[in-house]
Amino acid sequence: MDEALLNRHHLPYRICVRCEKTTINGAPYCMRCGAGAHGSRSQAPGMSPEAPEPAIIPMIETPDGAPPISWEIPENLRHTALLKRQKLIPSDGFERRLASFLVSAPTADRIQLLSLGRIPIEPRPYQIDSAVSILESMRGSGILADEVGLGKTIEAGIVLKEMILRDTIRRVLILVPASLVFQWKQELEEKFDLVVTEPVSPDTLVEAESDGIHLLSLARAKSTKVQEALLRIPWDLVLVDEAHALKNHLTQSHRFVFSLKRKYTVLLTATPVQNDLRELYNLINIVSPGFFRSIRWFRRKFMVDRFTVREPEQLRSACARVMVRHRRADTLIQLPPRKVNNCVVIPSEMESELFDLTMELARRTMSQMAGEGEHTALLLSILLKESTSSPQALLATLESAVLPRAVREKESLLLRRVIELGRQVKVTAKMRELVRQVMSDPEPIIVYTEYIETLRTLRNLLTEAGARVFVYSGQLRMREKADTLLAFRAQGGVLLSTEVGGQGLNLQHCHRMVNFDLPWNPMRLEQRIGRIHRFGQQEPVQITNITAAGTFEEVLMRVLLSKIRLFELVIGEIDSILAYLQDPVPLDQRIGRMILESPSMSVLTERMEQLAEEIQAAQRAFTEDQLISAKVLDLPAGTAPT
Amino acid sequence: MNTPLHYGKHLLSLLESAGQLSLTDEQVNMGESLQPWFMGEKVVTPPWSSPQAYFWQRLCRAVSEAEAAFFRFSLPASMWPPILSDLEPPVWIFWTVAHFEAPRLVEEAVAFAVDATRVKSVPLDFLMTDIAFLNPEKLHVSEEQLQDVFARLQAATPEILAQRTDGIRAEMASTLKTELERIHVYYDSLLKRRAITEETRFLLQEREQLIREHHRRLSPESLRIHMRMQFGLVLSR
Numbered sequence: 001m002d003e004a005l006l007n008r009h010h011l012p013y014r015i016c017v018r019c020e021k022t023t024i025n026g027a028p029y030c031m032r033c034g035a036g037a038h039g040s041r042s043q044a045p046g047m048s049p050e051a052p053e054p055a056i057i058p059m060i061e062t063p064d065g066a067p068p069i070s071w072e073i074p075e076n077l078r079h080t081a082l083l084k085r086q087k088l089i090p091s092d093g094f095e096r097r098l099a100s101f102l103v104s105a106p107t108a109d110r111i112q113l114l115s116l117g118r119i120p121i122e123p124r125p126y127q128i129d130s131a132v133s134i135l136e137s138m139r140g141s142g143i144l145a146d147e148v149g150l151g152k153t154i155e156a157g158i159v160l161k162e163m164i165l166r167d168t169i170r171r172v173l174i175l176v177p178a179s180l181v182f183q184w185k186q187e188l189e190e191k192f193d194l195v196v197t198e199p200v201s202p203d204t205l206v207e208a209e210s211d212g213i214h215l216l217s218l219a220r221a222k223s224t225k226v227q228e229a230l231l232r233i234p235w236d237l238v239l240v241d242e243a244h245a246l247k248n249h250l251t252q253s254h255r256f257v258f259s260l261k262r263k264y265t266v267l268l269t270a271t272p273v274q275n276d277l278r279e280l281y282n283l284i285n286i287v288s289p290g291f292f293r294s295i296r297w298f299r300r301k302f303m304v305d306r307f308t309v310r311e312p313e314q315l316r317s318a319c320a321r322v323m324v325r326h327r328r329a330d331t332l333i334q335l336p337p338r339k340v341n342n343c344v345v346i347p348s349e350m351e352s353e354l355f356d357l358t359m360e361l362a363r364r365t366m367s368q369m370a371g372e373g374e375h376t377a378l379l380l381s382i383l384l385k386e387s388t389s390s391p392q393a394l395l396a397t398l399e400s401a402v403l404p405r406a407v408r409e410k411e412s413l414l415l416r417r418v419i420e421l422g423r424q425v426k427v428t429a430k431m432r433e434l435v436r437q438v439m440s441d442p443e444p445i446i447v448y449t450e451y452i453e454t455l456r457t458l459r460n461l462l463t464e465a466g467a468r469v470f471v472y473s474g475q476l477r478m479r480e481k482a483d484t485l486l487a488f489r490a491q492g493g494v495l496l497s498t499e500v501g502g503q504g505l506n507l508q509h510c511h512r513m514v515n516f517d518l519p520w521n522p523m524r525l526e527q528r529i530g531r532i533h534r535f536g537q538q539e540p541v542q543i544t545n546i547t548a549a550g551t552f553e554e555v556l557m558r559v560l561l562s563k564i565r566l567f568e569l570v571i572g573e574i575d576s577i578l579a580y581l582q583d584p585v586p587l588d589q590r591i592g593r594m595i596l597e598s599p600s601m602s603v604l605t606e607r608m609e610q611l612a613e614e615i616q617a618a619q620r621a622f623t624e625d626q627l628i629s630a631k632v633l634d635l636p637a638g639t640a641p642t
Numbered sequence: 643m644n645t646p647l648h649y650g651k652h653l654l655s656l657l658e659s660a661g662q663l664s665l666t667d668e669q670v671n672m673g674e675s676l677q678p679w680f681m682g683e684k685v686v687t688p689p690w691s692s693p694q695a696y697f698w699q700r701l702c703r704a705v706s707e708a709e710a711a712f713f714r715f716s717l718p719a720s721m722w723p724p725i726l727s728d729l730e731p732p733v734w735i736f737w738t739v740a741h742f743e744a745p746r747l748v749e750e751a752v753a754f755a756v757d758a759t760r761v762k763s764v765p766l767d768f769l770m771t772d773i774a775f776l777n778p779e780k781l782h783v784s785e786e787q788l789q790d791v792f793a794r795l796q797a798a799t800p801e802i803l804a805q806r807t808d809g810i811r812a813e814m815a816s817t818l819k820t821e822l823e824r825i826h827v828y829y830d831s832l833l834k835r836r837a838i839t840e841e842t843r844f845l846l847q848e849r850e851q852l853i854r855e856h857h858r859r860l861s862p863e864s865l866r867i868h869m870r871m872q873f874g875l876v877l878s879r
Binding site for chain 2: 088113293
């Protein structure tokens with residue numbers, strides 16, 4: 001697909017000649033990197049760190065005692081003023097320019113966010129209000145304590161982008177639970193066009209003395225060497241997600257964050273109060289030390305006992321000076337319901353044998369390669385997931401000789417049988433079910449799979465069945481992706497997508513989706529659902545999960561995902577719940593280990609049930625904490641906050 | 643004085659007269675040139691109640707990118723604005739945003755009028771009522787002349803902003819005082835009647851660091867001002 005094709009389709013996007021990402025067609029500069037339409041830097045003032053650099057007149061000498069003043073003069077103003085061949089510019093152009101300035105001009109009591117016109121997303125009004133509160137009335141430090149699913153990350157992103165655009169901050173430290181590192185990086189890069197680095201070693205952190213946004217898991221940040229390095233650096237902004245981890249002032253996490261040198265602090269949590277009102281005191285004390293004078297004063301003034309507030313109105317009004325909190329009921333976000341259809345198909349004998357033998361091969365490899373580290377476990381997890389996705393995906397991996405040589409030699413018979421079976425099974429029961437589901441309803445549908453080989457096979461099958469198929473994967477270039485989405489939006493049919501399409505896309509015109517295979521990370525499943533179950537969706541959302549009976553995928557679906565009611569959770573809720581788990585190992589890795597180390601399906605079922613109970617306990621703790629926080633901080637629903 | 647929302651509605655009607663959009667009830671039908679600024683949307687419902695919204699920000703940005711940044715006009719002597727009566731033409735007018743790099747975001751739009759000898763601040767919308775009388779002119783501006791105007795403007799800015807600067811510095815000083823008091827109350831309560839141990843040494847060190855950080859952030863001397871010029875014009879009689 002080329003530029004000419006993009007133009008022929010009158011797409012609202014063009015490809016930036018510098019960063020090669022899609023940007024708004026017709027806009028004089030790239031919304032992501034700031035390059036002009038022909039690659040030159042535009043002159044828009046204060047665009048972004050890598051964006052146009054307007055003429056900056058350095059600090060001028062000011063009279064004694066006056067603050068230093070720097071000037072930024074747009075190059076196009078200077079250029080137009082000095083034009084020798086002048087065109088007469090009519091006054092109506094000036095009137096539009098002046099009127100637009102008068103709409104957006106800041107006043108003493110109203111700032112205008114620079115970031116809003118420069119990010120590729122449209123924040124909700126309450127998200128903008130939260131960011132303005134942090135930036136303005138809270139002087140850059142505060143707690144974002146919205147109820148779960150309202151987009152605290154977006155609010156934090158606006159604060160971050162705004163401060164960077166205004167050059168208020170240069171050195172940023174973001175601390176998040178290990179399970180959210182990837183998600184944060186992705187959101188900041190895609191939704192806010194920010195460059196985020198994940199320091200690999202304490203040495204890199206020393207280099208962090210140079211400016212930038214540094215993203216780390218809290219667990220890693222607390223390790224001795226990293227901690228030492230972090231404590232040395234004077235940070236401009238420290239941002240902590242799931243900050244209830246800092247609720248206890250006696251913990252290392254609390255002490256560590258409290259001791260960081262920082263100008264501004266932003267904490268994110270949906271549950272600022274959990275077991276004890278003192279936790280609220282502790283969190284606020286990180287943001288604004290001494291805000292409540294002392295714990296004795298706080299107890300005397302606000303606490304009857306650990307859970308009971310003495311002066312609720314006064315406490316709420318005091319908290320509102322350092323904390324922004326929105327409830328779902330205040331935001332008027334009402335999404336249509338989700339309908340979940342778990343479809344279990346009976347595999348053919350040959351398919352069952354293929355699953356069983358692949359499992360056997362994986363377990364034998366695991367026992368032979370014990371002590372070889374996470375690499376083998378990761379490889380085998382992929383192999384197992386591919387076996388439930390499609391024989392084609394499994395073969396692509398097996399035939400590329402990824403298994404260790406020793407295993408290939410020792411298990412050559414078993415390996416050969418798996419490959420032989422994989423070649424014989426052309427169409428699986430799951431594939432037949434998918435074709436049936438797709439063809440039974442003309443409404444547009446999104447089908448997710450993790451593997452490109454599965455995607456290709458499904459494309460061929462569905463095309464043969466007469467469906468209009470669009471393919472969306474990481475192999476497409478940006479403009480091809482944009483074109484595919486626009487075509488799917490306009491023409492309907494089936495959008496076959498890999499995980500690439502699970503993130504950051506708005507597909508709310510469609511209300512049907514199929515999980516052809518299940519990612520082991522629940523957050524990925526949630527991201528997939530979030531593409532269609534979002535603001536703007538009018539219809540009930542129908543989610544179909546296709547699994548084959550007798551496979552670990554079915555156990556995962558039946559025992560784990562159903563028991564924790566993943567498909568009923570509010571978007572964003574699973575992140576908070578998983579942050580409550582004691583075990584810091586990411587959930588997908590734990591599931592992988594569990595499958596590989598269980599000698600039989602019954603043992604696997606038992607272990608999966610234990611894991612489900614563990615998550616349910618985390619879920620209960622989270623719900624309880626939400627209720628406590630709501631009791632302490634919220635007015636009854638429908639009451640205007642003071 | 644008109645509100646930003648009032649000017650927002652006025653801007654929409656100006657863009658409608660220029661054929662860049664059309665208005666129906668509560669909705670705006672975007673013309674082709676504006677659609678790309680709204681992710682390709684053809685029909686948009688503006689947030690009529692809030693000027694602090696994505697819609698207005700994008701619209702203003704689209705207009706400021708599309709229109710010129712510098713204009714040249716003349717006004718008949720009889721229409722010369724009273725507010726400029728003490729200045730000799732040609733008068734240069736610049737619309738700017740002053741960003742006070744204080745601990746909280748403080749910004750203010752300021753319009754400056756400059757002639758050969760004087761600089762003064764003028765109301766942002768003072769030309770709005772005279773627009774019909776502005777005649778486009780060909781006025782030559784030399785590099786030296788422009789430099790000279792900018793130099794006069796920069797030299798006069800500290801004095802023009804002095805009152806606002808003093809107010810912000812006073813606010814910073816008072817915040818610093820309150821915050822330092824809080825820190826002292828808090829640590830005094832922790833350190834009261836405690837023997838010197840490693841724990842108390844740690845607390846003392848922590849207190850010193852917090853005090854340093856607060857001075858770094860809130861001290862009135864740390865105030866900086868960044869002026870962002872938006873657009874300007876030269877006006878003759």
